[in-house]
Amino acid sequence: MKKIRLKVTIILSLIITVSISVSAFAGNVILIIGDGMDDQQISIARNYLVGATGKLSLDNLSVRSNVQVLTVSDRFPKHPVYVADSANSATSMASGVVTSQGRIGTTAGTDEDVVNIIELAHQQGIRTGVVTTASITDATPAAFYAHTNSRGCQNPAMMVNAEFYPRVFVDCSADLKSNGGKGSISEQLINSGVDVMLGGGLKHFTLPSEGDGDEVIALAEQAGYQLALNPKQLDSIKKGKLLGLFSPSTMPVIWRGESDRAAEHSEMTWPGMIHWSLGEAIVPEPMRCEQNPQFTDLPTLAQMTDKALSILDSDKSDFFLMIESASIDKQAHYRKTCGSIGELKQLNDALDSAINYAQSHPDTLILVTADHGHAAQIVPDSSLFAASPYPIYRPGHLSRIITPQGHIMAVNYATTDFITEEHTGVTVPLMANKMGQGLFPSMITQPHIFNIVKDYLFQKD
Amino acid sequence: MKKIRLKVTIILSLIITVSISVSAFAGNVILIIGDGMDDQQISIARNYLVGATGKLSLDNLSVRSNVQVLTVSDRFPKHPVYVADSANSATSMASGVVTSQGRIGTTAGTDEDVVNIIELAHQQGIRTGVVTTASITDATPAAFYAHTNSRGCQNPAMMVNAEFYPRVFVDCSADLKSNGGKGSISEQLINSGVDVMLGGGLKHFTLPSEGDGDEVIALAEQAGYQLALNPKQLDSIKKGKLLGLFSPSTMPVIWRGESDRAAEHSEMTWPGMIHWSLGEAIVPEPMRCEQNPQFTDLPTLAQMTDKALSILDSDKSDFFLMIESASIDKQAHYRKTCGSIGELKQLNDALDSAINYAQSHPDTLILVTADHGHAAQIVPDSSLFAASPYPIYRPGHLSRIITPQGHIMAVNYATTDFITEEHTGVTVPLMANKMGQGLFPSMITQPHIFNIVKDYLFQKD
Numbered sequence: 001m002k003k004i005r006l007k008v009t010i011i012l013s014l015i016i017t018v019s020i021s022v023s024a025f026a027g028n029v030i031l032i033i034g035d036g037m038d039d040q041q042i043s044i045a046r047n048y049l050v051g052a053t054g055k056l057s058l059d060n061l062s063v064r065s066n067v068q069v070l071t072v073s074d075r076f077p078k079h080p081v082y083v084a085d086s087a088n089s090a091t092s093m094a095s096g097v098v099t100s101q102g103r104i105g106t107t108a109g110t111d112e113d114v115v116n117i118i119e120l121a122h123q124q125g126i127r128t129g130v131v132t133t134a135s136i137t138d139a140t141p142a143a144f145y146a147h148t149n150s151r152g153c154q155n156p157a158m159m160v161n162a163e164f165y166p167r168v169f170v171d172c173s174a175d176l177k178s179n180g181g182k183g184s185i186s187e188q189l190i191n192s193g194v195d196v197m198l199g200g201g202l203k204h205f206t207l208p209s210e211g212d213g214d215e216v217i218a219l220a221e222q223a224g225y226q227l228a229l230n231p232k233q234l235d236s237i238k239k240g241k242l243l244g245l246f247s248p249s250t251m252p253v254i255w256r257g258e259s260d261r262a263a264e265h266s267e268m269t270w271p272g273m274i275h276w277s278l279g280e281a282i283v284p285e286p287m288r289c290e291q292n293p294q295f296t297d298l299p300t301l302a303q304m305t306d307k308a309l310s311i312l313d314s315d316k317s318d319f320f321l322m323i324e325s326a327s328i329d330k331q332a333h334y335r336k337t338c339g340s341i342g343e344l345k346q347l348n349d350a351l352d353s354a355i356n357y358a359q360s361h362p363d364t365l366i367l368v369t370a371d372h373g374h375a376a377q378i379v380p381d382s383s384l385f386a387a388s389p390y391p392i393y394r395p396g397h398l399s400r401i402i403t404p405q406g407h408i409m410a411v412n413y414a415t416t417d418f419i420t421e422e423h424t425g426v427t428v429p430l431m432a433n434k435m436g437q438g439l440f441p442s443m444i445t446q447p448h449i450f451n452i453v454k455d456y457l458f459q460k461d
Numbered sequence: 462m463k464k465i466r467l468k469v470t471i472i473l474s475l476i477i478t479v480s481i482s483v484s485a486f487a488g489n490v491i492l493i494i495g496d497g498m499d500d501q502q503i504s505i506a507r508n509y510l511v512g513a514t515g516k517l518s519l520d521n522l523s524v525r526s527n528v529q530v531l532t533v534s535d536r537f538p539k540h541p542v543y544v545a546d547s548a549n550s551a552t553s554m555a556s557g558v559v560t561s562q563g564r565i566g567t568t569a570g571t572d573e574d575v576v577n578i579i580e581l582a583h584q585q586g587i588r589t590g591v592v593t594t595a596s597i598t599d600a601t602p603a604a605f606y607a608h609t610n611s612r613g614c615q616n617p618a619m620m621v622n623a624e625f626y627p628r629v630f631v632d633c634s635a636d637l638k639s640n641g642g643k644g645s646i647s648e649q650l651i652n653s654g655v656d657v658m659l660g661g662g663l664k665h666f667t668l669p670s671e672g673d674g675d676e677v678i679a680l681a682e683q684a685g686y687q688l689a690l691n692p693k694q695l696d697s698i699k700k701g702k703l704l705g706l707f708s709p710s711t712m713p714v715i716w717r718g719e720s721d722r723a724a725e726h727s728e729m730t731w732p733g734m735i736h737w738s739l740g741e742a743i744v745p746e747p748m749r750c751e752q753n754p755q756f757t758d759l760p761t762l763a764q765m766t767d768k769a770l771s772i773l774d775s776d777k778s779d780f781f782l783m784i785e786s787a788s789i790d791k792q793a794h795y796r797k798t799c800g801s802i803g804e805l806k807q808l809n810d811a812l813d814s815a816i817n818y819a820q821s822h823p824d825t826l827i828l829v830t831a832d833h834g835h836a837a838q839i840v841p842d843s844s845l846f847a848a849s850p851y852p853i854y855r856p857g858h859l860s861r862i863i864t865p866q867g868h869i870m871a872v873n874y875a876t877t878d879f880i881t882e883e884h885t886g887v888t889v890p891l892m893a894n895k896m897g898q899g900l901f902p903s904m905i906t907q908p909h910i911f912n913i914v915k916d917y918l919f920q921k922d
Binding site for chain 2: 038039040042043046047051052053055059060061062063064065066068070079080081082083085101165166167168276373375377378379380381383384385387388389390392393394395396405407409410412414415416417418420422423424425426427429431441442443445
């Protein structure tokens, strides 16, 4: 009996030793963020791209967890707020700190800078990259390299009295260099030392830097960045520091609804004006998705990912790469189902690039997650109560998408009747390739993603 | 080198042998279904019950997967339908077969009976139980023991020309015994041989059975069932076959909104009638949750679970127990946030009972899942666009719940303006205790749940 126990102990010790030495082989981390990519958005895209029973590449990742998205009030930083924006949720992931809506790498209420994973990586000689289909200065990428009190302060001209969206003004005067701050987000990007930065947002770099005659883009060149403004230029650059800016602001999406249609209101026939139980509800006509003609002379997210991986890999050190598919969210705000589906396809294709890279670099941890939930919901195209003689009115906007298989998928947007929809407060998925096995439990809070990345990057022999 | 390889091979063989012998120790399965319990519903309940950073017992289960809910058209059984009802999704889980909305254990279009897990269990001498807060004849429990073309056929009087809900009639004449069928759902339950059946739905048993003067409940007693109609009677029964029916139909829920308030429409001030950009949106007053005074002399779901476990455990054979928290869905249809939260608490408490049981019976596999998504969404109480000077109208119904921590959580219901909300087509979570480790990948289709249960129950030494 004792002999068996001894053997078992030896075996267990061996297993433990092997597993410890495996986890000590740290390597690269690729963090892929789908902005607003909750399970509704993934289900919509899956139904369209591979059918209801199909699997996307992200569905096939071997590890899955669920993420509690946390936000606090700026006025009362101990009070929870139940819905996030991309700025505070990206700060959670980049810095492990829960903050308030709109903040980029700063604390709620007290406006203190919090250290982010890219700053830590650079201290350890680890190279970094940031890739997005948004402006490279937009909230999600910005939280990985910058610190401002507002996501609106994307360039030197947007610091004081800046109109962030119609009739809403932000004030980043505390972040002005003349006030001892670090300047606008585009200026901070140039000083961040990030090795590869690819996305949209050229307009934020073609303005004079604060207290300097030179445009921000000129400062980037002085700092050693090679510039790429189109796919050809992107293709030609093989190593070194790279700044690619392929559109003035957000990059155009690959798909759109027929004739750029968005979700639309249903209409009621006139008897419905008298009483809800009368008349008929007239729903929007179904539509197909089509190529977006504005997507020309632009690299795809997968092409940007391939380039970032090839440049970051050219050095012998490990790297951290953040990749964002931004317009799942932006198109959902504007109720454009086909736009969101196309952007989720871009994310899935970029993931394929990452998986392909990890096949030859098996120490690469791939994480796929979302920053927050969004408005869209798949609803029955023929109501569950269609047998009822009463009309079924949908109070918000509805799009009826004809899938490639020829069936109609109805998507409801009804969090506001405003020009833009709200985010929602649902948990979001976290998926990982097999290198993520055992690194985290089946449910985590969003700031824990920072710890997962940090522990993996810095746990060296 | 060869020696090391040999050692490694021996160790690996040992590990494989150990893992095979572990997986061969099959045992009990407890399948807990939250009706309509998607991640929005869980997030709503979590925020209320344990706070935004807290964890429910279901969050702490060690294994997590994601489930594709599948439905097909009854007319074209190869065509996908993107949103399920509880009948077809429960048929997926009970029988591993994708069918059309409203069907109980029968095939889409062709109306053929499909074998369910309880029938298979009985063939193997495995005891079974069905526990629910709905009528025991409602769609989810029914799919585990019955076969009808419509979920509406719950009792002998609801077979032909039966009004299932206002002005909607179902026809189960093909299921009449006189037509060679198996009769109504309550009649099929009596003949099913299920050992423990607890829930609501007494009214479906106090009617004469088809072709027989006796009420269905009398037939139950003739078949050897002990009856329990209140918690005291439930408490007194210690072993044998048990039928507990604690309310005429769905059991009242434990919680409700203040004065039974549901979500309400927002209102606009009169300038809003002229143009959307004018006036102000007036949102419903916040509310607290309170005890539902109708919940009296009733067992909780956890108490029913404890009784079912104690009776099923009294025999030496393994068992299969399905537990449903039904009114997460039913309360969400009627936009009653507090009702859904209370029912999710009931599920979580029942899970605690199951976990407690599994501690002394470690061969027990616990699965927790949902049947389909639902309408409710957590939206910002103060809009993301609140800084805008324009009013933000929410087109559907909104409830603003004051959490025990004193903060307001806003919940949006806007899939219809009808008396009841729709389901949604999102994937749903699947969680399992540690016995579920390695049994399924990070994403499965809903019919695969049937295979997981079957393989675990029947894989014996």
